[in-house]
Amino acid sequence: QVQLQESGPRLVKPSETLSLTCTVSGGSISGFYWSWIRQPPGKGLEWIGFYSGKTSYNPSLQSRVTISVDTSTNQLSLRLRSVTAADTALYYCARQGGGTFSSWGQGTLVTVSS
Amino acid sequence: DIQMTQSPSSLSSSVGDRVTITCHASQDISNYLNWYQQKPGRAPKLLIYDASKLETGVPSRFRGSGSGTDFTLNISSLQPEDIATYYCQQYENLPYTFGQGTKLEIK
Numbered sequence: 001q002v003q004l005q006e007s008g009p010r011l012v013k014p015s016e017t018l019s020l021t022c023t024v025s026g027g028s029i030s031g032f033y034w035s036w037i038r039q040p041p042g043k044g045l046e047w048i049g050f051y052s053g054k055t056s057y058n059p060s061l062q063s064r065v066t067i068s069v070d071t072s073t074n075q076l077s078l079r080l081r082s083v084t085a086a087d088t089a090l091y092y093c094a095r096q097g098g099g100t101f102s103s104w105g106q107g108t109l110v111t112v113s114s
Numbered sequence: 115d116i117q118m119t120q121s122p123s124s125l126s127s128s129v130g131d132r133v134t135i136t137c138h139a140s141q142d143i144s145n146y147l148n149w150y151q152q153k154p155g156r157a158p159k160l161l162i163y164d165a166s167k168l169e170t171g172v173p174s175r176f177r178g179s180g181s182g183t184d185f186t187l188n189i190s191s192l193q194p195e196d197i198a199t200y201y202c203q204q205y206e207n208l209p210y211t212f213g214q215g216t217k218l219e220i221k
Contacts, residue, residue, distance in 0.1 A: 035210075045158065045201055047210040058209040059115075092157055099205020100148050102169075104157035 002027040004093050004105035012112050018083050022076040022093030022105055029069055033096040034076045036067060038089040039107070046089075050096065051076060083112045116140050116204050120213035128221045133189040135216045137202035142182050146206035149178055149187045152215075153198045161200075162187065194220060 008020035022034070036048040049057035051067045058065075066079045076093055090109050094101040117140035127133050137147065145165035150158040160169045162178035165185055175190040189196055197220055202213040 044214045045203075045212040047212070056208055060209070099146060099203075099210055100160065100163045101150070101158070101203075102160050102163075104159070107157050 002103050006093055006105045006108040012083055013114050014084055015082055018080040020078045020091055024074045029074045030071050035094045035096050036078045037092045040089045085112050088112045116207050116211050118202055118211050118213040120216050124217040126219045126221050127192050129192055131192045133192050135187045135200055137185040137213050139183045139204055143204045143206035145181045147185050148203045150201045151198045
């Protein structure tokens with residue numbers, strides 16, 4: 001069964017770049033769609049974007065976000081530029097089939113603060 | 115963006131009760147609707163996909179129905195382990211969007 005594990009800095013300063021990695025184990029990262037989804041503390045879920053060989057991003061974040069995949073390491077990456085406190089959230093990676101998120105990482109909390 | 119509106123936002127029911135959560139889409143999404151369960155401190159878990167198909171391993175007391183703009187998640191007999199927040203999600207159009215969640219508690 002595929003497992004996903006997010007990693008990266010837990011604290012990012014305002015205006016800097018948030019960078020996270022999702023390591024996929026138990027299966028190949030190739031041939032699937034992979035998404036990043038975030039959840040501000042105590043709030044709901046927001047889809048950030050997916051990678052499927054090409055990328056698609058939420059228009060609300062499109063100008064600041066880049067999602068990429070490294071097949072040699074079986075890792076998915078997220079970069080979110082020019083962060084503010086509003087980007088403080090639990091960040092999840094997920095594997096999707098069609099538009100359905102079938103497998104999720106445990107999530108990593110990123111706080112934006114000076 | 116397609117707006118997804120869930121009701122109620124919170125719900126308190128007794129063990130054994132039948133529970134109903136509704137989700138309304140701002141436009142026709144056919145059956146491109148999923149339901150997720152999120153327990154405290156955990157990642158969301160897929161319960162229902164394509165509006166009515168039960169994900170493998172999910173108890174049969176969970177049932178999804180609906181099409182077009184109105185959808186329902188039913189729990190036939192509430193169990194203590196069902197305490198969670200439930201989210202609907204549409205995938206008819208990008209960006210994918212979620213409902214605001216329904217927090218289910220035990221009386």
